[in-house]
Amino acid sequence: MTKPEKISVQHNQLQVPDFPIIPFIAGDGIGPEIWTAAKKVFDAAVDKAYQGTKQVIWKQYLAGQAAYDRTGEWLPAKTIAALKDYLVSIKGPLTTPIGKGHRSLNVTLRQELDLFACVRPVEYFAGSPSPVKYPGKVSITVFRENTEDIYAGIDFAAQTPAADELLAFLKKYHQFAKVRFPDTSAFAIKPVSSEGSKRLVKAAIQYAIDHHLQTVTLVHKGNIMKKTEGGFKNWGYQAAQEFKDQVFTMEEYTDVLRQAGYDEAQVAQARAVKAGKIIVNDLITDNFFQQSLLHPEKFDVVATLNLNGDYISDALAAQVGGIGIAPGANINYQTKRAIFEATHGTAPQFAGQNKLNPTSMILSGVMMFEYLGWQQAADLIKKAVSQAIADQHVTVDFAKALPDAVELSTSGFASYLAALIEQN
Secondary structure, eight states: OOOOBOOEEETTEEEOOSSBEEEEEOOSTTHHHHHHHHHHHHHHHHHHHHTTSOOOEEEEOOOTHHHHHHHSOSSOHHHHHHHHHHOEEEEOOOOOOSSSSSOOHHHHHHHHTTOOEEEEEEEOOTTOOOSSSOGGGOEEEEEEEOSSGGGGOEEEOTTSHHHHHHHHHHHHTTOGGGOSSGGGOOEEEOOOOHHHHHHHHHHHHHHHHHTTOOEEEEEEOTTTSTTTHHHHHHHHHHHHGGGTTTEEEHHHHHHHHHHTTOOHHHHHTGGGSOOSSEEEEEEEHHHHHHHHHHOGGGOSEEEEOHHHHHHHHHHHHHHHTOGGGOEEEEEOTTTOOEEEEEOSOOOGGGTTSOOSOOHHHHHHHHHHHHHHTOHHHHHHHHHHHHHHHHTTEEOHHHHTTOTTOEEOOHHHHHHHHHHHHHHO
């Protein structure tokens, strides 16, 4: 076998050897089970696609409960250094206490590695149980800004010196009266920058260009948070101007249609007309939630801030079967560092039972192989997942909603996918 090598970057392009070393973090709770299942599928697809000429060399690193039990640290410096050094990695879910304890390890990793884009493609696999009538209309990729907003973690508890100083600051700038109960209020600060907004929106537009998609929608609450969320919208449109030959704003597109003789009724249906360019528009967050239920086919790529993106990606996933099959990636398109991850929680109450769905991790691996340029392996995995769901060979979460399903364990589902890959 050729010597394993690190992935590198040359001339702003990822350089992937035939035997790349890729770190993995198994995760907490059900993490080790879904990781073992996913790895079996990954290795089967790479072996089938490349017949031994390529192979991933997996290298384990610790984070979360396993790291704490062995080292006394939730996120060892050695792990952070390795993820930076090897560029591309994959991980299972990690424990985050609610309201106390250590800060989210997922957020820490995103900020330590400056993984500014959380990318969540949401699409329907035929046969998946869904609460909506036409889940097949959902094919939306969410670009969630990953390093700013409330997730920056700038929090001040009520009745502390920090909160008192902030109140004094608000008094100085005549904002104190807006705090309804100042004596018992806690505070959080929401940083949103031009640089952070623009790089996120540019990545979303480039993704749309690369994937031949029609719309990029900036989703924001700028009607209320005018300087932060409104700034995101304005900076997003400024970023779009850098793609002038490939992008229309909706206003520009509407003008083109009118000049071409479209009447107002036809202009109102503009999204259905192929523009030849990408249409960049914007929508208030609450309206987006409504429209994504009523007319999800209107949206291809969504770019939004951190908190909005958290809500939106999970809500969209619910329409196509839930976060158990929702993949995700955290990417810096400038440094090329990326962590691919299962998007659900650790479900500790089910740990060791070998019953929950590993598809989120498996499809995150599809995203990883696409990112590496190993499209053949990615396609084999995605085809197998689609076939298994269509055949209703599924884990318990889907089997409960599908009366004719064959219920498989976590490992059994992985074995079924591996067999389908070998047949294909």
